[in-house]
Amino acid sequence: MKKLLLGNESVARGLWEAGVRFVSSYPGTPSTEITEFAATYPEMYSEWAPNEKVAFEAALGAAVGGGRSFCGMKHVGLNVAADPLFVSGYTGIGGGMVIGVADDPGMHSSQNEQDSRHYAIAAKLPMVEPSNAAECKEYTKAAYELSERFDTPVILRLTTRVSHSRSPVELSERVEREVAPYVKDPGKHVMMPANAKKRHVVVEEHLAALAEYAEVTPLNTVEENGAEIGVITAGNCWNYAKETYGKSASYLKLGLLNPLPKKLILDFAAKHSTLVVIEELDPVIENHCRALGLTVTGKDVLPLCGEYSEELLRERLLGIEPDCCEVGAPIPARPPVLCPGCPHRGVFYTLQKLKLRVSGDIGCYTLGAVPPLSAIDSVYCMGASISSLHGACKVRGEEDKYVAVIGDSTFMHSGLTGLVNVVYNGGNTTTLILDNSITGMTGHQDNPLTGKTLMGNPAPNLSLEAICAALGVPADHIRAVDPNDLAELEKVVKEEVAAPCPSVVICRRPCALLKSVKKNPPIQVDAEKCVGCRSCMKIGCPCISVTGKKAKIDESMCVGCGLCSQMCRFGAL
């Protein structure tokens, strides 16, 4: 039976068909749905871990324990999981293990544009990359075969357009696999120097065997269409190449990205007068071709930054400009904004009002950086709000001018250790934890603070207050407030910023998009009282506009959170 599946959904189907028993991941666009769909198959145990390192180690343990396992993450998540990643090639596996990593060329929803292929090379692990939903399933299954055949975890590389595109997939059934018996083998699994030295030799032997396999694997395919142009490509770029050249070029499509074949490429090169390498982000395949002594067209005409497209290839490789028209008037941008009723809005309004410098973090609340709130000074990576602020305060003093702002899920991911550092090293910074009871940005996943697991079971309700107290923050400087109570929020933030000790303000109100959050009737404008002062506009709610000296509220969007009413001194809202 053929079904239209999302790339990520098809990976999940592949996991199920491959008999996978254990899935542990941390959500991150564009990888999240793999694990969400995996959780819909009761034969696979699936969970959200607090971060990618934990997820990876859990999956490694499951694989060494003899069951096929998977962990999924976005590209930057692999940075977090890099420590176990590098050792996992040494220890090898028991049941097969696959790591799904989704890169985000074009940065649709990310803070950088890194190319995960470098990790496969550096950690000496095989990597496969599908180009559409059907291949997502097939390559996932092939990755498990490779993993067990060469006793190594395998990286499945995805990109946004493959993860988030639907195309037809032929479904098959699950093949159950028994959990392999446990064998104690410290030489293989206790990675202290004496053992690791021997294991490194094994890793190199596996890689040499894999390099031979790369010459013959069905994952690498050749389509011959004449001797002129030969395109070497992989993943989604193959799609763009096919649309651009059609039958006027031959294709070497690489499904196995590490190790790359040598003879296969040289043979292909020998048959074509011009070679073009098409790959998004870094010139990995191109450098490999150049090292083989080949002359290729690649990054000399194609960009290092951003996503590719058929349009881009046509323009850069064939010199064909698009034929299109546009209106003369300037089109204002439409950036994303915090939702109507978002619990973060009051926080950023208050921080901006108090003229505090804000060390931000990764999540919906990063949107507090855009006008009119414009409240955030810096955002680097998961958890960096607390730790980078600590450094800033150690060189500048000025603890009363700064706060760190971090979401509940991000705090559990990697904010904890930053807070420990503040306490341990005598910092006295203030951290605002935005507790919206969910992982909002990636589309509402549960986390250790929500009291529910991925598979829908109840979980212990961890208390942020108790955690912060246990980390050493003085109990009377751990304060919980409702961020929609602007007066109280301002008072508490002022007090804690002034306090000569580490402090935590927990801003607690659920995400406005949660189904459990009750909507109030929309706020009405009393046109008699409204003087058009625009104060209510300062909170940046997309429902409010002021035209002709009168405020107007879009009733179809307003959820009646009441924040704007607190802004109006004339009682018009």
Added chain:
Amino acid sequence: MSKNIMIVGVGGQGTLLASKILGRAAMDSGLDVKVSEVHGMSQRGGSVVTYVRFGDEVYSPVIGRGDADVILSFELLEAARWLPNLKNGGVLVTSTQQINPMPVITGAAEYPEGLLDDIKALGVDIRAFDAPAIAAEAGNARAANVALIGLAADALGFDTEILRNAVAACVPEKALEINMKAFDLAAARAAEAKRN
């Protein structure tokens, strides 16, 4: 040959359901299909675009400038933003709904006036309707996404029954009646507008 359709709008307007319906209709027509969606950041009220391509063989999941046969727009400013993607001779079906983006709300930019006339003046085959109003007539303004598909039905190139069945298969059970009504009403309005 493939047929290239773009669905554009504002995050939260229900563009994903529309693309799901078109993908389903293409599958049911026995064609190869690719539907490319946006998840993540821009769904928070930003400008969103979904690409639907179908035909005998489809590779690229996205549609470049000058390549869309049909653009289905949920909002007027978005129609203007994505107009360069319309093929010469393509059809632009748009809702006349206007939603101010944040730079307009804060006064940093203006919502351009007379967009419909500007687009018409370029010689574009534009078909503009008040989609939420048609959906409201059918029972719920939130069925505007299905109404838009009804409005574009003849330009999309599907067999009408296949398209209707795809709508029925993709909308939530409890909203089925209103959505079917919105679809039929919209298709009738489009046919009427064509006769005039």
